[in-house]
Amino acid sequence: MDCKELHELFSGYLDHELDPVRSLEVEQHLNDCVICSEKLKVQQALSNIVAGTALYHTAPAALEERVRARLRRVDAKAQKSFPIRWQWLAYAASIAFVFLLGWMIGQSRLSLWSDSSLTQELASSHVRSLMPGHLTDVLSTDQHTVKPWFTGKLDFSPPVKDLSAQGFPLIGGRIDYVNHKTVAVLVYKRHQHIINLYLWSSPDAAKKEPGVAMLQGYNMIGWVDSGVIYHAVSDLNGTELREFVSLLEKQE
Amino acid sequence: MEDYGFVPCKRFEMKLFGYGAKEQDLRTPFEKATLPHLDAAYNLARWLVRNEHDAEDLVQEAYLRALKFFGGFHGVNARTWLLAIVRNTCYTWLKENRAHSSMTPFDEELHGSAEQVTNQELQLLQNANAAQVKEALEKLPMEFREVIVLREMEGFSYKEIAQMANMPMGTVMSRLARARKCLQELLSHRFTKKEV
Numbered sequence: 216m217d218c219k220e221l222h223e224l225f226s227g228y229l230d231h232e233l234d235p236v237r238s239l240e241v242e243q244h245l246n247d248c249v250i251c252s253e254k255l256k257v258q259q260a261l262s263n264i265v266a267g268t269a270l271y272h273t274a275p276a277a278l279e280e281r282v283r284a285r286l287r288r289v290d291a292k293a294q295k296s297f298p299i300r301w302q303w304l305a306y307a308a309s310i311a312f313v314f315l316l317g318w319m320i321g322q323s324r325l326s327l328w329s330d331s332s333l334t335q336e337l338a339s340s341h342v343r344s345l346m347p348g349h350l351t352d353v354l355s356t357d358q359h360t361v362k363p364w365f366t367g368k369l370d371f372s373p374p375v376k377d378l379s380a381q382g383f384p385l386i387g388g389r390i391d392y393v394n395h396k397t398v399a400v401l402v403y404k405r406h407q408h409i410i411n412l413y414l415w416s417s418p419d420a421a422k423k424e425p426g427v428a429m430l431q432g433y434n435m436i437g438w439v440d441s442g443v444i445y446h447a448v449s450d451l452n453g454t455e456l457r458e459f460v461s462l463l464e465k466q467e
Numbered sequence: 468m469e470d471y472g473f474v475p476c477k478r479f480e481m482k483l484f485g486y487g488a489k490e491q492d493l494r495t496p497f498e499k500a501t502l503p504h505l506d507a508a509y510n511l512a513r514w515l516v517r518n519e520h521d522a523e524d525l526v527q528e529a530y531l532r533a534l535k536f537f538g539g540f541h542g543v544n545a546r547t548w549l550l551a552i553v554r555n556t557c558y559t560w561l562k563e564n565r566a567h568s569s570m571t572p573f574d575e576e577l578h579g580s581a582e583q584v585t586n587q588e589l590q591l592l593q594n595a596n597a598a599q600v601k602e603a604l605e606k607l608p609m610e611f612r613e614v615i616v617l618r619e620m621e622g623f624s625y626k627e628i629a630q631m632a633n634m635p636m637g638t639v640m641s642r643l644a645r646a647r648k649c650l651q652e653l654l655s656h657r658f659t660k661k662e663v
Contacts, residue, residue: 226644230618232625257592258647261600261654265619269597270604274509278523279502282530286498289534 216244221251229258333394338430340393341411341448350409351387351402361388365399371416373399374443381462383410403459410449410459418442425460427453436460497537500545501530507546507621508553514616515557517605529556547623551631595654603653611646618643
């Protein structure tokens with residue numbers, strides 16, 4: 216190794232970045248060459264000065280605070296642009312929820328039903344009845360056929376009325392299971408709309424005027440009369456269903 | 468304890484429970500990772516642009532840039548990562564603001580000519596003081612200044628410098644050799660001039 220070669224490796228040797236073999240070669244040369252070892256000493260001294268505190272620019276005391284302030288400003292901006300929109304959404308949602316709650320309470324006051332599980336059950340039963348083969352057990356437009364059919368199947372004799380003259384023809388009846396009891400269902404029709412009229416006896420029940428409810432798009436009207444609890448369920452509009460109910464009441 | 472799938476904001480939690488008195492606890496993860504290296508960031512910027520005011524501005528800008536990219540930082544060494552950003556910020560700024568003085572094409576051969584230093588010069592060099600070295604370092608071409616600052620002042624390894632400056636390790640070694648040589652020449656030139 217000559218001095219020129221060493222020049223290339225000088226820095227690497229000083230910084231301990233040479234592999235052991237090269238490092239050893241440099242050391243051997245330094246032992247032999249006075250000039251190079253002298254140069255190494257000078258460079259070492261220079262490096263020490265450069266690495267010393269005199270040449271190091273420490274950050275001004277105020278810089279950290281300034282940097283932090285700017286970072287915070289960016290943070291705040293980022294937080295403003297998103298969460299605020301979410302906040303408004305949350306406000307809107309809670310207002311909507313309160314309104315919905317109020318509407319539901321209002322609805323339940325109007326109706327007889329204190330029990331929302333009953334409306335759910337009636338709606339489900341109504342939907343099930345519309346599936347093929349579920350609507351009627353006894354298929355007859357004659358009230359005198361339908362009424363006797365219930366005998367022996369129920370603990371009461373349901374009043375069966377014919378409203379075909381008023382546009383609500385009776386098409387049949389069936390036994391169903393609602394509200395933990397076996398109930399009578401009379402099936403009426405209005406144009407293409409099916410009306411399921413659920414009846415069960417409750418001798419102690421006080422008379423109640425019709426109340427309305429709506430669930431899953433089905434209108435329901437419930438009332439109590441002469442110890443019988445009635446629930447009419449249909450996809451028919453509310454006005455016509457009320458007409459149907461008032462016709463039934465009139466006939467009694 | 469039930470998991471509600473909800474992670475409460477640390478800062479809020481601390482305020483809520485009255486732990487907010489300690490300033491350090493309120494540092495964001497980004498600040499915890501980068502603020503300890505503020506001196507290194509400033510020192511590099513200050514040596515690259517050679518001006519206090521610009522260095523301060525550039526450090527602030529670099530921190531904002533770093534914050535933007537912090538999501539993509541998964542490394543272990545925040546100092547290397549941060550200084551690479553400081554370096555880039557300074558280079559961009561220099562390109563835009565000092566087009567004439569600094570952007571003359573850098574020729575390593577030209578600056579690093581292996582002229583032999585005489586014995587007399589060596590003697591003089593050994594007596595150089597900090598102010599003289601500082602002055603000489605400021606006169607070095609930026610590419611030389613940079614490697615000397617990163618190696619001698621910050622103690623980065625060749626590998627780290629190579630990653631930061633995006634160049635091969637061999638280039639780091641040869642550039643440092645030339646930078647040191649150049650520094651010596653500048654110093655000895657100054658001495659011989661004065662002595663003559």
